[in-house]
Amino acid sequence: MKVVGISGLILEQTSAVPAAAARETIECAFRGFQKTGFVVLTGHGLTPEAVNRQFDLANMFLSVSEETKHRYHAKIHEEGSWAGYKPQGFFKRKDGTYDTTEFHDFYPDTVVEDLQPPESWSYLKEIRAFYKVIPRRQFKSQGSAYLQTGGAPGNIQTKDLFRGAMYHPPTEEDRAKANQLWLPSHTDR
Numbered sequence: 001m002k003v004v005g006i007s008g009l010i011l012e013q014t015s016a017v018p019a020a021a022a023r024e025t026i027e028c029a030f031r032g033f034q035k036t037g038f039v040v041l042t043g044h045g046l047t048p049e050a051v052n053r054q055f056d057l058a059n060m061f062l063s064v065s066e067e068t069k070h071r072y073h074a075k076i077h078e079e080g081s082w083a084g085y086k087p088q089g090f091f092k093r094k095d096g097t098y099d100t101t102e103f104h105d106f107y108p109d110t111v112v113e114d115l116q117p118p119e120s121w122s123y124l125k126e127i128r129a130f131y132k133v134i135p136r137r138q139f140k141s142q143g144s145a146y147l148q149t150g151g152a153p154g155n156i157q158t159k160d161l162f163r164g165a166m167y168h169p170p171t172e173e174d175r176a177k178a179n180q181l182w183l184p185s186h187t188d189r
Contacts, residue, residue, distance in 0.1 A: 002032025007043030054130060057123055058164025061085075061104040061116075068117045074105060083110040088168050097174040106162040131161055 008021045032039035062069075074084035082105040089098040106116075111128050113121050170178070 001036055001038055001040055002028065003040045003042060004029045004032060005043040006041050050130065054162065057127060058104065058162070061120060062102060062164050062166045064117050064119050072117055083107040095177050097170065097177050100168045100170050102166050104164045108161045111161065127162060
């Protein structure tokens with residue numbers, strides 16, 4: 001797994017990240033994503049307790065009732081928006097099996113009471129406060145500029161602010177349909 005230090009990208013609002021430093025960091029991250037699909041970020045200034053708290057909150061969103069989850073479904077097909085709940089089984093594969101991971105995604109403008117389950121309302125302010133400390137804007141803008149100049153392949157722009165993921169093992173029937181070949185997903189923490 002690739003370890004990527006991002007301390008050089010965390011600057012005051014009035015500062016600018018040197019282009020060479022941003023390019024090197026972004027290239028390192030893309031190499032990690034291309035090789036394993038994951039990277040470990042260091043130098044972000046977040047405590048393990050703060051990060052673990054966000055995992056706890058994500059798990060809370062995925063532990064509400066099925067009825068509640070579906071009231072806040074993501075409008076993936078309707079609007080192309082992943083904000084909200086995506087149930088397991090949403091995507092059907094060519095072999096007739098279904099995906100086994102459920103998600104609850106937040107966009108910055110969806111961490112509000114009108115768009116989240118009542119069980120979460122007392123935590124929304126905490127979630128918004130946590131994500132104000134992440135150097136998302138600087139990293140995103142530097143990455144976007146790098147991509148526009150023909151840098152690394154792909155598109156790192158995303159509206160996601162926060163996502164909880166819960167993996168469920170496939171049924172034996174689905175394993176048989178897939179000839180026992182199954183690349184498992186993951187649960188966030």
